Each structure stands twice: as C-alpha cells, then as structure tokens.
Amino acid sequence: MAFSTLQYVYVTLAIFAAGCVLSKIRAHRSLTPFPPGPPPRFLIGNLLDFPVKQPWITYTNWRKQYGDIVYAKALGQRVIVLNSTKAVRDLFEKRSHIYSDRPLIAMRDILGWKFVVGLMHYDDEWRKNRRILHQKYKQDAALAYRPVQLSKISELLKAILRDPENFEHHYKYMTASIIMATVYGYESAPKDDTFIDNGDKAITIMTNSMFPGASLVNSVPFLKYLPSWVPGSQFQRRAEECRKLTREMLDLPFEFVKRNMQKGTAIPSVISSLIQESEDTAENEEMIKGLGATSYSGTSVACALGTFFLAATTHPDVCKRAQAEIDSVTGLRRLPDYEDRTSLPFVEAIYREVMRWRPAMPMGVAHTATQDDVYEGYLIPKGATIMSNIWAMAHDPTKYSEPDIFKPERFLTPKGTLNDDNTILTFGFGRRICIGRHAAESTIWATIARVLAVFDFSYAVENGDPVPISGEYTDALISHVIPFRCKIQPRSEILRQLIEEAN
Numbered sequence: 025m026a027f028s029t030l031q032y033v034y035v036t037l038a039i040f041a042a043g044c045v046l047s048k049i050r051a052h053r054s055l056t057p058f059p060p061g062p063p064p065r066f067l068i069g070n071l072l073d074f075p076v077k078q079p080w081i082t083y084t085n086w087r088k089q090y091g092d093i094v095y096a097k098a099l100g101q102r103v104i105v106l107n108s109t110k111a112v113r114d115l116f117e118k119r120s121h122i123y124s125d126r127p128l129i130a131m132r133d134i135l136g137w138k139f140v141v142g143l144m145h146y147d148d149e150w151r152k153n154r155r156i157l158h159q160k161y162k163q164d165a166a167l168a169y170r171p172v173q174l175s176k177i178s179e180l181l182k183a184i185l186r187d188p189e190n191f192e193h194h195y196k197y198m199t200a201s202i203i204m205a206t207v208y209g210y211e212s213a214p215k216d217d218t219f220i221d222n223g224d225k226a227i228t229i230m231t232n233s234m235f236p237g238a239s240l241v242n243s244v245p246f247l248k249y250l251p252s253w254v255p256g257s258q259f260q261r262r263a264e265e266c267r268k269l270t271r272e273m274l275d276l277p278f279e280f281v282k283r284n285m286q287k288g289t290a291i292p293s294v295i296s297s298l299i300q301e302s303e304d305t306a307e308n309e310e311m312i313k314g315l316g317a318t319s320y321s322g323t324s325v326a327c328a329l330g331t332f333f334l335a336a337t338t339h340p341d342v343c344k345r346a347q348a349e350i351d352s353v354t355g356l357r358r359l360p361d362y363e364d365r366t367s368l369p370f371v372e373a374i375y376r377e378v379m380r381w382r383p384a385m386p387m388g389v390a391h392t393a394t395q396d397d398v399y400e401g402y403l404i405p406k407g408a409t410i411m412s413n414i415w416a417m418a419h420d421p422t423k424y425s426e427p428d429i430f431k432p433e434r435f436l437t438p439k440g441t442l443n444d445d446n447t448i449l450t451f452g453f454g455r456r457i458c459i460g461r462h463a464a465e466s467t468i469w470a471t472i473a474r475v476l477a478v479f480d481f482s483y484a485v486e487n488g489d490p491v492p493i494s495g496e497y498t499d500a501l502i503s504h505v506i507p508f509r510c511k512i513q514p515r516s517e518i519l520r521q522l523i524e525e526a527n
C-alpha cells in the first residue's frame with residue numbers, strides 16, 4: 025500500500041519527535057556525572073581495582089575516599105557500591121520498582137545456577153518462585169520448623185560433648201541437616217553424607233565465583249565461549265565440575281522424596297507439600313527441584329554460627345553474663361526455649377551483635393537498575409551491578425562506636441533492656457530481602473542460647489600456651505571464619521547430664 029503525502033508528513037514528524045526525545049535523554053545522561061570512584065586506567069578501566077580478597081574492606085576504604093556511592097567500571101561492566109544504610113534504603117526500598125533486578129553474572133549460567141531464586145531476574149518466573157517459597161518460609165510458616173531445629177540443636181550439643189575439637193564440623197553439619205530434614209524430610213548420615221557433601225561443594229564453587237573480580241568472565245562474558253584448553257579459561261573446568269554437582273543436588277534429594285511418596289513413607293517436608301500441591305508436569309518438577317536447591321542458601325546460617333563460636337571463645341565475660349541470665353530463667357533444670365526469648369535480652373543482644381560484627385554476606389547479593397536513574401545528583405546507569413556494602417553499614421563508626429569490637433551491650437539501654445536497633449542488615453533489602461530470615465533467626469538464636477546454657481569456652485592450650493586465633497574470614501560471597509581451635513567443656517556435671525538427656 026502506497027503512503028499518502030499526509031502519512032509521510034506524520035511519519036517524518038514522529039521520527040523527528042522521537043529523535044528530539046532521544047537526544048534530550050542522551051544530553052541529560054551526559055550532563056549527569058557518574059558517582060565518584062577510583063580513576064580508570066586506559067582500556068581496562070578499573071579492572072585491577074576490583075579486589076578479590078575481602079572486597080568489602082577495600083570498598084569500605086573507598087567510602088572514606090569517595091563517599092557513600094562509589095562507581096567503578098571494567099571492560100563494559102559498571103559497578104556501583106552503596107556504602108551507607110541511607111543510600112541502600114533510598115534505592116533498594118524506596119525505589120524498589122527500579123532496583124529489584126539482579127545483574128547478569130556470567131558465572132551463574134556457566135555453573136548451572138540459573139534455577140536459584142536469589143539470582144533470577146526480576147521477572148514473572150522470579151515472582152512465581154518467590155511467592156511459593158514465601159508461603160513456606162514466612163514468619164508463621166517458619167514456626168513449623170522449630171521442633172526439627174531444636175532436635176538438631178540437641179544433637180549438636182551431644183556431638184560437641186563427645187567430640188569438642190570438631191565443633192566446626194558439628195555446627196556446619198547441623199545447619200545442613202536442618203535444611204535436609206525440613207526441605208526433603210531426609211535424615212542425613214552423621215558424616216560423609218552424599219547430599220550434604222555435593223551441595224556443599226557446589227555452593228562453595230558458586231559463592232567463590234560471584235564477585236566482579238572473582239573471575240575474569242564476570243567482566244568479559246564472551247570468554248564463556250572459549251574452550252577450556254585456551255589459557256585464561258581454566259574456569260571452564262571448575263564450571264564443569266560445578267554443573268555436575270549442581271545437577272545431582274537438584275535431582276537426587278528430589279527423587280528421594282518422590283520415591284518415598286510412592287511408597288507412602290515420605291516425612292512431610294517443603295518438597296513433598298510442593299509435589300502434592302502442583303500438577304505433575306516436567307516444568308513443575310524442574311521448578312520444584314530448583315526451589316529445593318534454592319533452600320541450600322540457608323547454609324549461610326553456618327557462617328553466623330562460626331562467628332558465634334569465635335566470639336564465645338574470645339569473649340569469656342560475654343559468656344558469663346549470658347549464662348547468668350539464662351540460669352536465672354531456666355534454674356539450670358532445663359534448656360532455654362523459644363518461649364524464654366523475651367526474658368533473655370542479653371542473649372538477644374549477642375544474636376544481634378553476631379549478625380552485625382561479622383555479617384555472613386558482607387556484600388549482600390548484587391541488585392541492578394532496570395532503567396537509568398539519578399540519585400543525589402549522580403547517574404545510576406541501567407544494568408549496573410549495584411552492591412550493598414553491608415560490612416560498611418554494620419561497621420559505621422557514627423552508628424556503632426568501636427565497630428570492630430564484639431560488644432553486645434551496644435544493643436541494650438542503660439537499664440539493660442533491648443534498644444530499638446533490631447534490623448539485621450545482613451538479610452538484605454527491599455523486594456529481594458532474604459526469604460529464609462525467620463527460619464535462619466530461629467536456628468541461630470536457639471543455638472546461641474542452648475550452647476551457652478551448657479558449655480564454657482576457652483582458648484585451646486598447647487605446650488602450656490594458649491593457641492592464637494587469627495579471626496580471619498574467607499573472601500567469598502558467603503564469608504566464613506577461617507578454622508580455629510578452642511576448648512569447649514560442659515559447665516557442670518548437672519549440665520552434662522542435661523545434654524545427654526536432651527532430645
């Protein structure tokens with residue numbers, strides 16, 4: 025059909041108008057500066073500035089130099105680091121319609137972790153998955169997991185009593201076994217459990233690979249097309265191993281539940297209820313597998329527990345004060361329970377301080393903006409990787425004096441009651457806030473209360489000298505204290521008996 029003269033005029037005017045709008049946007053964008061940041065180098069930008077070791081410490085130092093919002097760029101990847109609670113709340117919460125997406129992290133797909141809700145794009149698939157998981161982990165739903173949590177904590181107390189030197193293995197194992205029991209109705213073997221070991225290895229590879237500086241392919245995504253024998257693409261071999269472990273992590277526990285459901289022996293669990301509630305299609309099956317494996321994100325609980333064991337060993341005064349408080353409530357006749365929580369303000373303060381002092385995910389999980397935005401006069405470009413530096417917020421000296429010191433009293437009023445600072449920053453922000461935070465909190469709080477109720481901590485002694493503890497942490501997205509030695513013993517004979525009788 026031929027255009028009339030009038031149609032030509034309309035089309036020309038429309039193109040002219042669109043051109044004006046676009047050039048206005050470009051002009052606006054070029055006038056608005058990026059936030060300050062380290063000066064880029066020729067061609068490679070800030071590639072060498074992205075730290076691999078303890079990135080949160082470098083980013084916190086950047087705050088002193090460049091402020092609360094820092095910008096860096098390497099090979100096309102734009103990174104914004106938010107170093108203050110205000111900036112994070114302003115963007116991730118007040119403008120959550122723009123800031124709830126996740127950046128494209130090349131390693132996510134290469135490692136086979138597309139299914140995990142925490143790394144999905146802000147789209148309908150994420151909405152559907154998040155809604156389902158929310159039903160299973162919201163505050164009142166999480167109450168259902170308490171009996172399993174308490175019984176696994178009792179097993180932990182017994183394991184420490186029997187074999188105190190391996191306390192790290194015991195609390196990590198407990199964390200994983202709570203997930204396996206609640207998510208799959210699966211009782212894990214005391215050690216060398218295939219489900220737990222597979223998941224652990226896959227998560228370790230994944231969380232070590234997620235930061236911008238952790239693997240070159242995160243900055244240069246086309247490297248993923250290189251075969252593994254090409255120098256610089258060693259990550260392909262690691263990825264192959266991770267994909268195999270991840271596939272097993274998705275399939276094996278799911279098949280275990282399905283088999284037991286067919287035999288009529290399945291223990292009720294998150295996965296058995298999802299199977300019952302959904303239509304039996306291949307698509308649903310894959311989604312349920314992904315939801316099950318997403319729950320492995322809960323292993324960050326172990327990092328918080330590692331911090332608690334570290335603080336308990338290095339702060340005997342804190343333990344003594346907590347124990348006096350617990351004894352006054354339990355009368356040394358029973359273990360503390362969730363009903364005692366409001367009567368134990370100092371134990372609560374320890375929980376808050378454990379989460380603040382060494383946040384398990386010091387850089388949170390990166391968000392991205394779905395459109396260009398301007399904040400405090402700076403351009404936040406669409407698609408930039410935006411990291412919340414939870415470490416910097418939790419160590420802000422204007423809010424927490426002597427932030428590097430473990431001091432639970434900072435959460436108490438002079439009268440000894442709790443103050444109103446009850447936000448746990450390390451669970452993240454906005455629409456992507458941690459789904460499992462209520463379940464995580466129950467496990468961590470009850471472990472702290474029960475372990476302190478029955479055990480004393482001190483430094484391990486070798487040749488008459490205390491064995492020093494470095495107190496250093498791993499560099500990954502989920503950061504764990506480097507293994508250390510300590511001495512753990514029951515506080516008294518009566519309490520030893522209480523541990524042996526606990527169930």
Ligand code: HEM
Pocket residue numbers: 141142143144154157161318319320321322323324325326328384385388389390391450451452453454455456457458459460461463464
């Ligand atoms: C100490 C323990 C935990 C910590 C520190 C933690 C921390 C976090 C953080 C920082 C985020 C990202 C928030 C953001 O984007 O701003 C997150 C997301 C998430 N967490 Fe946790 N988490 C913990 C335990 C758990 C547990 C027990 C589960 C069990 C289901 C869980 C499931 C999830 C899921 C599914 C997401 C993704 C949410 C989304 O992207 O929509 N987490 N968590």
